[in-house]
Amino acid sequence: MSWLLVLPLLIPLTTGILCLVLPGRTAQRVLGLAGALGLLAAGLALLAQVQRQGIQAVQIGNWPAPFGITFVADHLSALMVLVTGVVAVAVALFALAENDQAREGLGYYALGHLLLFGVNGAFLTGDLFNLYVWFEVLLLSSFVLMILGGSKAQLAGGVKYFAVSLLSSILFLVAVGLLYGATGALNMADLALRVERVHPGLLTALSMLFLVAFGLKAAVFPFFFWLPASYPAPPAMISALFAGLLTKVGVYALIRVFTLLFTHDTGFTHSLILWVAGFTLLLGVLMALAQGELRRLLSFQLVSHIGYMLMGLGILTPLALAGSVFYALNHMIVIAALFLLAGLLQRMQGTTVLVRMGGLYGPYPWLAVLFLLPAFSLAGLPPFSGFWAKYTLVAAGLQAGQYGIVAVALLVGLLTLLSMGLVFAEVFWKKAPGEVRAAPGGLGGLALPVGLLAVLTLGIGLWAEPLLSLSQAAARELLEPSGYIQAVLGVSR
């Protein structure tokens, strides 16, 4: 049934539109949560459908591929959509508790759901030019969200974000144009069949353009400078949405094009990706260790851990790709939890500068637990989901004989633990520099979504088999694109 595939697009779009049409704040708040819950349910249903019946494809407007607009859901897309729903629900719950009346009045819920619309469109589209359009949809919403409320820090961060995003979009568009000139196709399944006939040197040059364009979006080395300069600026209910979803769209696009289209010279392209992964991992975590402000520190951690997702793509074995997919899903949950928690701490202490925080362990021991669950998962300690993600990648690296990147991955895991330990010592153990303020308006509502995400990462860690086998199914589909091509074009020419 084709409607299940378009539901993850229709639900956020409808929610966003209704939030624009209905003026009442209460109506928007109810819609904001209902839309997120609906998206989560649609994600579950879509994954079940893909699980039962294989790769799903739909041609919008009933114009046949490769001419029409194609949407495809394989395991990778369905999993990404599902976890997007999880993050959306957590952020919607947090926003309800945060009760930021000014930003709600300016259209926070409408913009948030249009952002989700763009993110899901990027995950589901089967057409390279449409991928560009979906990037624009999510970027436009994110530009407005970034500066919503218009504080000085937000505008400063917004300008950098805007400039880099536009640069990346231009490069992407140029790359799409050149690839279209070389092949005469835009549909990704069609492209996969036609790239064989392109000169390998030209194809490698094109793939580098895509690597730079998507690398800017995914914030990998050496293009990550913009992310820590802009993500800490907006409030947590916006930055958590960005941190959880936006860079993963870049990672998804990299995984998609470097498994479906550019596999002609893996000795060069994927080795380069492996180097990029290594530098991203190391530089990100070293920069994180040098930060004195919690949200900037988390932003560098976010950058660093993008490297893990690229590591699996660079190794390009079934196990390694499964590790990449698993890591991306796990990381969306964990980093969203940490960014939300940073927002909660900001509310309690009035600052996120580490030296001015402290003394929370005594009055709020449960808050320390709430921090340690996602923090340990980020560092890759058992029994959390981050452990299995890292374990899969390291095992795949050892199998493939890539000892260098494995050493880097393990070292970065340790340094992440050190960085998270430092945060714990500063925020929870250290004596408070001033008095610990009682949080205004209760903490339960703000802590609930963080708790849900923390329990989820623990749950996945304790019962990793289902998600791991789904990730492996995704990896198998990625490495054997004939199923994807068959589902879209109906033929395997």
Add this chain to the structure above:
Amino acid sequence: MNTLILKTTSRFLFTLLLLLSVFLLLRGHNEPGGGFIGALVAVGAYALFALAHGLSAARKLLPLPPLRLVGWGLLVALLSALPALLLGQPLMTGQWFSLLGVKVGTPVIFDIGVYLTVFGALLAAIFGLEEAAHHPSEGA
């Protein structure tokens, strides 16, 4: 601006331009035209009226605030995509039927949605800029 000629002619032009915009919208069905270009002409009519008679007079001629119109426009466009789903076809498949001998279909409804969206969005921008120009302290 306070000129008699502009004030008098803008009343006629306003009506004419709005008629032209609807004509362009419907003409877009088979020939050059359509919701986007039609909305641009309609925005031109309102901009001219606002220049001649002031912003508040132009605002009074609007049924809804411009940004709310964007919402309704998107909703109309979305609704045009849905009938295909109910009939078991892929989203946005065009549905056609005959109304008094004229072929009408969901693409027309989609175009009306585009018309409202572009109209609302551009008008919001123009009114916003106009306000910022007259009250620089409140603007931006």
